[in-house]
Amino acid sequence: MSDWSEETLGRTAESLRGDATFLSGWLPSDPDGREIIREGMDLPSDRLNRLLLCRAPAPSRFWSDVRAIADWIGGDAFSLARSLREASALGAIWQTSHARVRAARDEEPALADASFGLLVAARDATAETIAVEPSPRVRWQEMAERFWSDTEDARASRDIQRAVAASLPLAVTMLPELGLHSVSSWLAGYGIDFEPDAPDRPLRGLLIATRGLGMVFIDGSLPEPDRRFTLAHEVGHFLLDYLEPRRRILREMPELSPVIDGEREPSRAERARALLQRVPIGMHTHLLERDSHGGASDQVEGIEDEASQFAMELLAPWEEVTELVQGWAGDPRGFEAGVVAATRAVQDRFDLPLDVATARAKAGLTEAGHHRGLFDR
């Protein structure tokens, strides 16, 4: 391509900056979405222009659109999806962060707090108890099924990171030694002020969600099974505690869109109507708080547990687990031996962390009638 053509295509892309129909206008200006894509995909300027002139992927067919665009620019579809997710999530967080700064400056404390516009949830580094809960809710099974349905190739290998990039408006970033402070520093590099109201502590995962988009941070130093499970856990938070309630609000009370994005407070009438219609306008809770011993409130623990249950369903579907552990139900060597053998099988098959595999195997065995006998106690 001649210099003239490249320059002219650059000008065309520049003229489309204000039009979100095209990637040129869809990518955020703050932080610079073009730069994020350029770095994420190592694109030279001519290929970047080819990309910027494409239509922005439609949410309903994001993955197929991204694959077509990746083919056209000669890039990897997964890298493109990941970079697009990252750019858009950072743009949304930037907007919310700056809206909060503005609100604080204009002395609108209710909006400065903006707890309803932002979900922040963390998976602590300290060990947690994974509940042994048989018969997962049908809703989780349906949601997990939907999650994988867009990406059959990722489903086969249970490649959750690829599936997230393809099917959810969620970006995933690995940081070494993850903690609140390291996330704040990383976001500050993009001009985003993120100072959570909680002391720094080591984390396995952290989710920030706002304006319909999310960003997950994972401790990159974790072993692979822990990384996968932590990502699945944060996906659980994103779907169960953010996206689903948000969609419900937008469906039933669309006029509340600026309220749930933290741009204004709900009026009294809106609060009353939401209450009557059981629409949870205050659902975007801050899930970071812990007491002085590192414990979470009952409500937060319940929410964390649901996210873990959903994560298990995502990575080790209930039907497959119960079928797999059947052979160890009533193991003649005793209850514990059966649990150990079934756990190993679940761990090998689904590549889960040991504590998660144990909880899942126990639940499966319980469902199959394998109980602790009198002499097992």
Added chain:
Amino acid sequence: MAKANEPGRLEQLEDQLQELYVRMLREDPTASAEFAELVVNEYGARGGLIEATKTSGDYGNYDEARDELSSLVGLFVAKFLRDPTVYDPSRGGLGAYIDMSLKGDIKNAGVARTRVSHNERVSLVGMAEDGTEKIRDDVEQAAHRRNQTMTVEEEVLDGLDPMDLTEQERQVAMRFSDELSPTDRAVLELMGGDVRETEAYADALGVAHLPVEKQRRAVYAAKDRLKKRIARLR
């Protein structure tokens, strides 16, 4: 790319354009980019268009006409991508539509430019007589007008203008001012005077008759082109 006058080339080009047009209407994700690349490469390969641009207006040299054509093609393609339905297939081929539209844009730009440069020649005589005092007055008047006519939003947007000249760029612009067209000199004078009002630039560029959004785009393109040109001259 094959030349437009090769046998069968125009028919082949028309087929490609029509196929992309249909895909654009279907909101195919890459059709817009493919269309832009096809049109830009096609018109970039037609040296005659640069010559046509050069003769249509008061352009200083070939490079300037080449830059102007690049701006015009860029704006035209962007406009078409935004709304491909401006083309009505029942009224003829898409290739012919693009040819006709671009030639019209080139002609209009040339006319506007000639008008501006004529006005500028008059004003340059005045400037020579009044010296720097006159430039300062113009800048102050522009600033005054801006305060009176701009909305808060426009002021904020213009306040974010990344096109301010650095001291080094000002010096380069002054050193090479003889190589610049009167229009470019006028735009640079406004940039050098930290004038941010779109209206002032639109006057200088001869696009004040266009809607404000189009003026903004034209002004941005002109400033961008000049900044790049200065960078090349350094």
